[in-house]
Amino acid sequence: MEHLLEVTNLKVNFKTHGGEVKAVRGVSFYVDHGETVAIVGESGCGKSVTALSIMGLIPSPPGRLAEGEIRFNGQDITRLSKKELLKMRGSEMGMIFQDPMTALNPTMKIGRQLTEGLVYYHGLSKKEAHKKAIELLNKVGISDPQKRVDQYPHEFSGGMRQRVVIAIALACNPKLVIADEPTTALDVTVQAQILDLMKELQEQTKLSIILITHDLGVVAEVAHRAVVMYAGTVVESGTTHDLFTKPKHPYTWGLMKSMPHLEGEHKKRLVPIEGTPPDLFNPPKGCPFAERCDYAMEICAEQAPVVRYFGNGHEAACWLHDERAPKFEELTAVGRQA
Numbered sequence: 455m456e457h458l459l460e461v462t463n464l465k466v467n468f469k470t471h472g473g474e475v476k477a478v479r480g481v482s483f484y485v486d487h488g489e490t491v492a493i494v495g496e497s498g499c500g501k502s503v504t505a506l507s508i509m510g511l512i513p514s515p516p517g518r519l520a521e522g523e524i525r526f527n528g529q530d531i532t533r534l535s536k537k538e539l540l541k542m543r544g545s546e547m548g549m550i551f552q553d554p555m556t557a558l559n560p561t562m563k564i565g566r567q568l569t570e571g572l573v574y575y576h577g578l579s580k581k582e583a584h585k586k587a588i589e590l591l592n593k594v595g596i597s598d599p600q601k602r603v604d605q606y607p608h609e610f611s612g613g614m615r616q617r618v619v620i621a622i623a624l625a626c627n628p629k630l631v632i633a634d635e636p637t638t639a640l641d642v643t644v645q646a647q648i649l650d651l652m653k654e655l656q657e658q659t660k661l662s663i664i665l666i667t668h669d670l671g672v673v674a675e676v677a678h679r680a681v682v683m684y685a686g687t688v689v690e691s692g693t694t695h696d697l698f699t700k701p702k703h704p705y706t707w708g709l710m711k712s713m714p715h716l717e718g719e720h721k722k723r724l725v726p727i728e729g730t731p732p733d734l735f736n737p738p739k740g741c742p743f744a745e746r747c748d749y750a751m752e753i754c755a756e757q758a759p760v761v762r763y764f765g766n767g768h769e770a771a772c773w774l775h776d777e778r779a780p781k782f783e784e785l786t787a788v789g790r791q792a
Protein backbone atom coordinates (compact mmCIF):
# COMPACT_ATOMS: atom_id res chain seq x y z
CA MET A 455 0.00 0.00 0.00
CA GLU A 456 1.16 3.52 -0.73
CA HIS A 457 2.59 5.42 2.24
CA LEU A 458 0.55 8.38 3.45
CA LEU A 459 3.69 10.53 3.45
CA GLU A 460 6.98 9.86 1.71
CA VAL A 461 9.89 12.27 2.01
CA THR A 462 12.72 11.56 -0.42
CA ASN A 463 16.17 13.14 -0.41
CA LEU A 464 14.91 16.39 1.11
CA LYS A 465 17.47 19.21 1.18
CA VAL A 466 16.69 22.59 2.74
CA ASN A 467 19.10 25.53 2.90
CA PHE A 468 18.92 28.94 4.57
CA LYS A 469 20.70 32.03 3.28
CA THR A 470 22.36 34.09 6.02
CA HIS A 471 24.91 36.93 6.06
CA GLY A 472 27.54 34.31 6.91
CA GLY A 473 26.69 32.06 3.94
CA GLU A 474 24.22 29.27 3.23
CA VAL A 475 23.34 26.88 6.07
CA LYS A 476 22.57 23.36 4.86
CA ALA A 477 20.01 22.59 7.54
CA VAL A 478 18.54 19.42 6.00
CA ARG A 479 20.85 17.33 3.81
CA GLY A 480 19.11 14.50 1.99
CA VAL A 481 16.50 13.26 4.45
CA SER A 482 14.28 10.33 3.46
CA PHE A 483 11.57 8.59 5.50
CA TYR A 484 7.91 7.64 5.30
CA VAL A 485 4.80 7.59 7.46
CA ASP A 486 2.00 5.06 7.03
CA HIS A 487 -1.70 5.46 7.77
CA GLY A 488 -2.44 5.34 11.48
CA GLU A 489 1.15 5.22 12.72
CA THR A 490 3.28 7.48 14.87
CA VAL A 491 6.78 8.16 13.61
CA ALA A 492 9.15 10.02 15.93
CA ILE A 493 11.92 12.21 14.56
CA VAL A 494 14.60 12.31 17.22
CA GLY A 495 17.79 14.28 17.61
CA GLU A 496 19.46 17.14 19.44
CA SER A 497 18.74 20.84 18.80
CA GLY A 498 19.81 21.99 15.34
CA CYS A 499 19.77 18.49 13.79
CA GLY A 500 17.13 19.55 11.25
CA LYS A 501 14.08 17.80 12.71
CA SER A 502 11.90 20.91 13.01
CA VAL A 503 13.01 22.22 9.59
CA THR A 504 11.99 18.84 8.12
CA ALA A 505 8.57 19.14 9.78
CA LEU A 506 8.07 22.73 8.65
CA SER A 507 9.02 21.75 5.09
CA ILE A 508 6.28 19.11 5.10
CA MET A 509 3.79 21.76 6.24
CA GLY A 510 5.09 24.18 3.58
CA LEU A 511 5.97 26.63 6.35
CA ILE A 512 9.63 27.32 5.53
CA PRO A 513 9.91 31.10 5.03
CA SER A 514 11.33 31.81 1.60
CA PRO A 515 13.63 33.74 1.60
CA PRO A 516 15.76 32.97 3.58
CA GLY A 517 14.78 29.28 3.33
CA ARG A 518 14.95 27.25 0.13
CA LEU A 519 13.90 23.72 -0.67
CA ALA A 520 17.01 22.88 -2.67
CA GLU A 521 16.12 19.33 -3.69
CA GLY A 522 13.84 16.42 -2.95
CA GLU A 523 10.25 15.31 -3.00
CA ILE A 524 7.50 15.27 -0.38
CA ARG A 525 4.63 13.00 -1.46
CA PHE A 526 1.46 13.24 0.57
CA ASN A 527 -1.43 11.02 -0.40
CA GLY A 528 0.31 10.27 -3.70
CA GLN A 529 0.90 13.91 -4.65
CA ASP A 530 4.23 15.77 -4.66
CA ILE A 531 3.29 18.72 -2.46
CA THR A 532 6.49 20.64 -3.23
CA ARG A 533 4.88 21.43 -6.59
CA LEU A 534 1.63 22.83 -5.25
CA SER A 535 0.82 26.52 -5.56
CA LYS A 536 0.61 28.56 -2.35
CA LYS A 537 -3.18 28.48 -2.54
CA GLU A 538 -3.35 24.70 -3.04
CA LEU A 539 -0.87 24.18 -0.23
CA LEU A 540 -2.84 26.39 2.13
CA LYS A 541 -6.01 24.43 1.41
CA MET A 542 -4.31 21.08 1.91
CA ARG A 543 -2.57 22.25 5.08
CA GLY A 544 -5.82 23.46 6.57
CA SER A 545 -7.88 20.41 5.81
CA GLU A 546 -5.52 17.42 5.63
CA MET A 547 -2.63 18.26 7.95
CA GLY A 548 -2.56 19.69 11.44
CA MET A 549 0.27 20.95 13.59
CA ILE A 550 0.71 20.89 17.37
CA PHE A 551 3.32 23.39 18.49
CA GLN A 552 5.64 23.15 21.46
CA ASP A 553 4.40 26.03 23.55
CA PRO A 554 0.59 26.25 23.75
CA MET A 555 0.75 29.81 25.05
CA THR A 556 2.44 31.07 21.91
CA ALA A 557 0.42 28.77 19.62
CA LEU A 558 -2.85 30.32 20.83
CA ASN A 559 -3.89 33.90 20.21
CA PRO A 560 -4.26 35.49 23.69
CA THR A 561 -6.74 38.08 22.40
CA MET A 562 -9.22 35.60 20.88
CA LYS A 563 -11.72 33.37 22.63
CA ILE A 564 -10.94 29.64 22.43
CA GLY A 565 -14.13 28.97 20.46
CA ARG A 566 -13.19 31.40 17.71
CA GLN A 567 -9.72 29.86 17.41
CA LEU A 568 -11.26 26.41 17.14
CA THR A 569 -13.84 27.37 14.54
CA GLU A 570 -11.77 29.43 12.09
CA GLY A 571 -10.64 26.38 10.09
CA LEU A 572 -14.11 24.83 10.16
CA VAL A 573 -15.70 27.95 8.71
CA TYR A 574 -12.92 28.60 6.20
CA TYR A 575 -12.15 25.09 4.94
CA HIS A 576 -15.38 23.19 5.59
CA GLY A 577 -17.90 25.98 4.98
CA LEU A 578 -19.69 25.44 8.31
CA SER A 579 -21.99 28.19 9.54
CA LYS A 580 -20.93 29.99 12.73
CA LYS A 581 -23.59 28.13 14.70
CA GLU A 582 -22.54 24.71 13.37
CA ALA A 583 -18.86 25.51 13.98
CA HIS A 584 -19.61 26.60 17.56
CA LYS A 585 -21.38 23.29 18.22
CA LYS A 586 -18.43 21.41 16.73
CA ALA A 587 -15.99 23.44 18.89
CA ILE A 588 -17.83 22.26 22.02
CA GLU A 589 -17.65 18.65 20.77
CA LEU A 590 -13.92 19.02 20.13
CA LEU A 591 -13.25 20.43 23.59
CA ASN A 592 -15.18 17.53 25.05
CA LYS A 593 -13.20 15.07 22.93
CA VAL A 594 -9.85 16.35 24.25
CA GLY A 595 -11.05 16.10 27.85
CA ILE A 596 -11.91 19.73 28.71
CA SER A 597 -14.65 19.71 31.32
CA ASP A 598 -17.59 22.11 31.05
CA PRO A 599 -16.91 22.81 27.33
CA GLN A 600 -20.06 24.96 26.91
CA LYS A 601 -18.55 27.50 29.29
CA ARG A 602 -14.91 27.01 28.30
CA VAL A 603 -15.54 27.67 24.61
CA ASP A 604 -16.21 31.33 25.43
CA GLN A 605 -13.08 31.85 27.53
CA TYR A 606 -9.62 33.20 26.66
CA PRO A 607 -6.36 31.19 26.72
CA HIS A 608 -5.15 32.84 29.95
CA GLU A 609 -8.11 31.26 31.75
CA PHE A 610 -6.73 27.78 30.98
CA SER A 611 -3.84 25.90 32.66
CA GLY A 612 -0.79 24.86 30.57
CA GLY A 613 -2.06 21.29 30.13
CA MET A 614 -5.55 22.48 29.15
CA ARG A 615 -4.10 24.94 26.64
CA GLN A 616 -2.18 22.09 25.04
CA ARG A 617 -5.44 20.10 24.87
CA VAL A 618 -6.98 23.08 23.04
CA VAL A 619 -4.03 23.18 20.61
CA ILE A 620 -4.59 19.46 19.94
CA ALA A 621 -8.32 20.13 19.39
CA ILE A 622 -7.47 22.88 16.86
CA ALA A 623 -5.08 20.52 15.03
CA LEU A 624 -7.83 17.88 14.85
CA ALA A 625 -10.71 20.24 14.02
CA CYS A 626 -10.72 19.60 10.27
CA ASN A 627 -10.21 15.81 10.57
CA PRO A 628 -6.66 15.81 9.18
CA LYS A 629 -4.94 12.64 7.98
CA LEU A 630 -1.59 13.72 9.41
CA VAL A 631 -0.66 15.73 12.49
CA ILE A 632 2.86 16.98 13.13
CA ALA A 633 3.53 17.44 16.84
CA ASP A 634 6.66 19.50 17.46
CA GLU A 635 7.88 18.76 21.02
CA PRO A 636 4.24 18.76 22.22
CA THR A 637 5.05 18.06 25.86
CA THR A 638 8.31 19.97 26.41
CA ALA A 639 6.65 23.01 28.00
CA LEU A 640 4.56 20.88 30.39
CA ASP A 641 5.32 19.30 33.74
CA VAL A 642 5.81 15.55 33.93
CA THR A 643 2.34 14.47 35.07
CA VAL A 644 0.63 16.67 32.47
CA GLN A 645 3.06 15.34 29.84
CA ALA A 646 1.84 11.81 30.54
CA GLN A 647 -1.81 12.91 30.24
CA ILE A 648 -1.16 14.64 26.90
CA LEU A 649 0.68 11.59 25.51
CA ASP A 650 -2.19 9.33 26.63
CA LEU A 651 -4.67 11.69 24.97
CA MET A 652 -2.73 11.64 21.69
CA LYS A 653 -2.62 7.83 21.73
CA GLU A 654 -6.33 7.62 22.49
CA LEU A 655 -7.27 10.07 19.72
CA GLN A 656 -5.05 8.21 17.26
CA GLU A 657 -6.79 4.93 18.03
CA GLN A 658 -10.20 6.55 17.55
CA THR A 659 -9.41 8.42 14.34
CA LYS A 660 -6.63 6.32 12.65
CA LEU A 661 -4.61 9.50 12.42
CA SER A 662 -0.93 9.48 11.41
CA ILE A 663 1.40 11.45 13.66
CA ILE A 664 4.93 12.76 13.20
CA LEU A 665 6.34 13.44 16.62
CA ILE A 666 9.35 15.72 16.79
CA THR A 667 11.23 15.23 20.04
CA HIS A 668 14.61 15.04 21.73
CA ASP A 669 13.11 12.89 24.49
CA LEU A 670 13.64 9.15 24.03
CA GLY A 671 11.23 8.45 26.90
CA VAL A 672 8.45 10.04 24.83
CA VAL A 673 9.52 7.99 21.78
CA ALA A 674 9.35 4.74 23.76
CA GLU A 675 5.93 5.73 25.07
CA VAL A 676 4.11 6.56 21.84
CA ALA A 677 6.04 5.95 18.59
CA HIS A 678 5.70 2.90 16.35
CA ARG A 679 8.86 3.82 14.44
CA ALA A 680 11.63 6.38 14.89
CA VAL A 681 14.00 8.30 12.65
CA VAL A 682 17.23 9.47 14.31
CA MET A 683 18.64 12.66 12.80
CA TYR A 684 22.08 14.17 13.19
CA ALA A 685 23.52 17.25 11.46
CA GLY A 686 20.72 17.44 8.90
CA THR A 687 20.85 13.74 7.94
CA VAL A 688 19.08 10.53 8.97
CA VAL A 689 21.64 8.30 10.70
CA GLU A 690 19.31 5.48 11.76
CA SER A 691 15.66 4.50 11.45
CA GLY A 692 13.52 1.52 12.35
CA THR A 693 10.78 0.31 14.62
CA THR A 694 10.93 1.74 18.13
CA HIS A 695 11.47 -1.79 19.44
CA ASP A 696 14.48 -2.40 17.17
CA LEU A 697 16.00 1.00 17.94
CA PHE A 698 15.76 0.44 21.67
CA THR A 699 16.80 -3.21 21.72
CA LYS A 700 19.44 -3.34 18.97
CA PRO A 701 20.50 0.18 17.95
CA LYS A 702 23.12 0.15 15.19
CA HIS A 703 24.56 3.68 15.06
CA PRO A 704 27.10 5.13 17.54
CA TYR A 705 25.05 8.34 17.76
CA THR A 706 21.94 6.34 18.76
CA TRP A 707 24.11 4.51 21.33
CA GLY A 708 25.18 7.91 22.65
CA LEU A 709 21.56 9.05 22.95
CA MET A 710 20.65 5.84 24.77
CA LYS A 711 23.55 6.19 27.20
CA SER A 712 22.65 9.80 27.97
CA MET A 713 19.12 8.78 29.04
CA PRO A 714 18.40 8.56 32.76
CA HIS A 715 17.76 5.00 34.04
CA LEU A 716 16.14 4.17 37.31
CA GLU A 717 17.35 0.62 37.55
CA GLY A 718 20.35 -1.61 36.91
CA GLU A 719 23.98 -0.61 36.46
CA HIS A 720 23.19 2.67 34.67
CA LYS A 721 21.07 4.24 37.36
CA LYS A 722 23.85 6.40 38.78
CA ARG A 723 25.56 8.12 35.92
CA LEU A 724 24.48 9.76 32.67
CA VAL A 725 27.06 9.60 29.90
CA PRO A 726 26.95 12.74 27.74
CA ILE A 727 28.02 12.77 24.09
CA GLU A 728 31.19 14.86 24.16
CA GLY A 729 31.79 17.59 21.56
CA THR A 730 29.45 19.57 19.35
CA PRO A 731 27.72 18.94 16.01
CA PRO A 732 29.56 20.02 12.83
CA ASP A 733 29.29 23.43 11.20
CA LEU A 734 26.41 23.22 8.71
CA PHE A 735 27.71 26.19 6.71
CA ASN A 736 30.43 23.82 5.67
CA PRO A 737 29.40 20.23 6.47
CA PRO A 738 32.10 17.54 6.56
CA LYS A 739 32.49 15.38 3.46
CA GLY A 740 32.61 12.17 5.50
CA CYS A 741 30.43 11.01 8.40
CA PRO A 742 29.01 14.04 10.23
CA PHE A 743 29.42 12.27 13.59
CA ALA A 744 33.10 11.39 13.05
CA GLU A 745 34.48 14.17 15.30
CA ARG A 746 32.51 12.87 18.27
CA CYS A 747 32.53 9.15 17.55
CA ASP A 748 34.58 6.75 19.71
CA TYR A 749 34.58 4.24 16.86
CA ALA A 750 35.69 6.57 14.03
CA MET A 751 38.02 5.03 11.44
CA GLU A 752 40.09 6.60 8.70
CA ILE A 753 37.37 6.22 6.10
CA CYS A 754 34.82 8.01 8.30
CA ALA A 755 36.43 11.40 7.74
CA GLU A 756 36.85 10.73 4.01
CA GLN A 757 33.56 9.29 2.77
CA ALA A 758 29.94 9.62 3.83
CA PRO A 759 28.79 6.22 5.15
CA VAL A 760 26.60 4.02 3.01
CA VAL A 761 23.20 3.07 4.44
CA ARG A 762 23.10 -0.55 5.68
CA TYR A 763 19.89 -2.60 6.05
CA PHE A 764 19.23 -4.95 8.96
CA GLY A 765 15.74 -6.22 8.10
CA ASN A 766 12.27 -5.17 9.29
CA GLY A 767 12.87 -1.65 7.88
CA HIS A 768 15.82 -1.06 10.23
CA GLU A 769 18.67 0.90 8.61
CA ALA A 770 21.73 2.88 9.69
CA ALA A 771 24.42 4.91 7.94
CA CYS A 772 27.68 3.82 9.54
CA TRP A 773 30.95 2.35 8.26
CA LEU A 774 31.16 0.03 11.27
CA HIS A 775 28.72 -2.31 9.51
CA ASP A 776 30.90 -2.61 6.43
CA GLU A 777 32.47 -6.08 6.12
CA ARG A 778 35.95 -4.44 6.05
CA ALA A 779 35.47 -2.71 9.43
CA PRO A 780 37.16 -4.13 12.56
CA LYS A 781 35.09 -6.17 15.01
CA PHE A 782 33.26 -4.10 17.63
CA GLU A 783 30.87 -4.64 20.50
CA GLU A 784 27.30 -3.60 19.72
CA LEU A 785 24.92 -2.24 22.30
CA THR A 786 22.03 -4.68 22.45
CA ALA A 787 19.77 -2.75 24.78
CA VAL A 788 19.61 0.69 26.25
CA GLY A 789 23.19 1.54 27.24
CA ARG A 790 24.35 -2.08 27.70
CA GLN A 791 26.99 -3.94 25.76
CA ALA A 792 26.48 -7.45 24.42
Ligand code: SF4
Nearest residue numbers: 741744747754772773
Ligand atom coordinates in the same frame (compact mmCIF):
# COMPACT_ATOMS: atom_id res chain seq x y z
FE1 SF4 B 1 31.38 6.60 13.82
FE2 SF4 B 1 32.43 6.13 11.44
FE3 SF4 B 1 30.05 5.15 12.04
FE4 SF4 B 1 30.37 7.73 11.62
S1 SF4 B 1 30.62 6.12 10.14
S2 SF4 B 1 29.22 6.82 13.25
S3 SF4 B 1 32.37 8.06 12.51
S4 SF4 B 1 32.00 4.63 13.00
